[in-house]
Amino acid sequence: MKNKRKWLTGIILVLLWLFAGIYAYYSYVTQDQRVERNAAVEKARQDAKIVSVNNSWKSVWDSIYWVVEGTNADSQQVMVWVPFEPVENAPDTVKQDASVHTELLNEGINEDQMRARIESDLPNVDIISLRPGVYDNQYVWQLMYRENDSYRYRFYRFQDGAEVGQGYTLPGK
Numbered sequence: 097m098k099n100k101r102k103w104l105t106g107i108i109l110v111l112l113w114l115f116a117g118i119y120a121y122y123s124y125v126t127q128d129q130r131v132e133r134n135a136a137v138e139k140a141r142q143d144a145k146i147v148s149v150n151n152s153w154k155s156v157w158d159s160i161y162w163v164v165e166g167t168n169a170d171s172q173q174v175m176v177w178v179p180f181e182p183v184e185n186a187p188d189t190v191k192q193d194a195s196v197h198t199e200l201l202n203e204g205i206n207e208d209q210m211r212a213r214i215e216s217d218l219p220n221v222d223i224i225s226l227r228p229g230v231y232d233n234q235y236v237w238q239l240m241y242r243e244n245d246s247y248r249y250r251f252y253r254f255q256d257g258a259e260v261g262q263g264y265t266l267p268g269k
Contacts, residue, residue, distance in 0.1 A: 128186075128187040128188075129154070129187075131187040132154065132162060132180065132187050132188050132189075133152050133154075133162060135162075135178075135187075135189065135190050136152060136162030136164055136178040136180070136190070137149055137152065137164055139178045139190050139196060140164040140166065140176040140178060140196060143176075143195065143196045143198075144164075144168060144174060144176040144196055144198045145168050145169045146164065146166040146167065146168055146174065146176060147166070147167055147168065147169055148166050148167045149164055149165070149166040150165045150166050150167070150173075151164075151165040151166075152164045152165070153227040153228055153229070155227060155228065155229025155230060155238060156229075157229055157230065157231050157238065158230060158231060158232065158233070159179065159180075159230060160179070160180040160181065160182060160188055161177050161178060161179055161180060161229060161230050162177075162178045162180060163175060163176065163177050163178070163227070163228040163229065164176045164178065165201070165228075172200055172201075172202075173200070173201035173202065173206075174198050174199065174200055174201060175198070175199050175201055175204065175228060175235075175254070176196050176197070176198050177196060177197040177198075177228070177230060177235055178190060178196050179191040179194045179196075197235060199235065199254060199255070203255070204254045204255050204256075205237065205252070205254060205255070205256065205257040207226060207237075209257070210226060210237045210239075210252060210257060211223070211226060213252075213257055214226070214239060214241075214252075218241065218243070220243070221241040221242060221243045222241060222242040222243075223239065223240075223241050224240040224241055224242060224247070225238075225239075225240045226238070226239050226240075228254060229251075231251040231260055231261065232251075232260060232261060234251075234253055234254075234260055235253070235254040235255070236251040236252055236253055236254055236260055237251070237252045237253075237254060237257075238250075238251055239251070239252065245268070246265050246266070246268065247265070247266040248263060248264065248265050248266065249263055249264040249266075250263040251263070
């Protein structure tokens with residue numbers, strides 16, 4: 097009986113040590129993302145007067161943006177595009193002397209409306225991700241999806257959901 101208890105205690109200690117190591121590794125790997133997100137939220141709070149944050153996304157296409165969705169001081173839902181600039185071997189930083197772009201969510205297409213539109217226009221695709229971003233100097237929803245054995249990107253204007261550009265197909269294996 098004592099021998100079983102020692103084995104059980106040893107196994108539990110090894111599992112705790114393993115989980116602690118995984119958590120430490122995850123924290124280390126994601127620390128730059130957290131620093132960038134916190135900087136974007138702070139910039140959105142300062143410039144767009146956001147009082148609460150619902151969601152945030154990083155967008156990297158033509159340039160780097162963090163998009164913050166939240167509620168402003170007037171209790172309106174807003175999307176705020178915060179431009180970033182790359183920094184080598186460090187987290188990206190908020191672009192100096194650049195202003196944020198703010199849109200009221202009810203004056204554009206929200207995520208649920210965009211998903212419904214995509215499912216109606218492209219009924220047999222698997223949506224991999226849908227995130228706000230910037231494409232061709234326009235504020236857009238960036239769709240990545242799988243159709244048959246191909247991965248593709250499409251862009252839809254945030255204001256009205258109109259498709260922007262031709263889209264892209266990622267090269268095969």
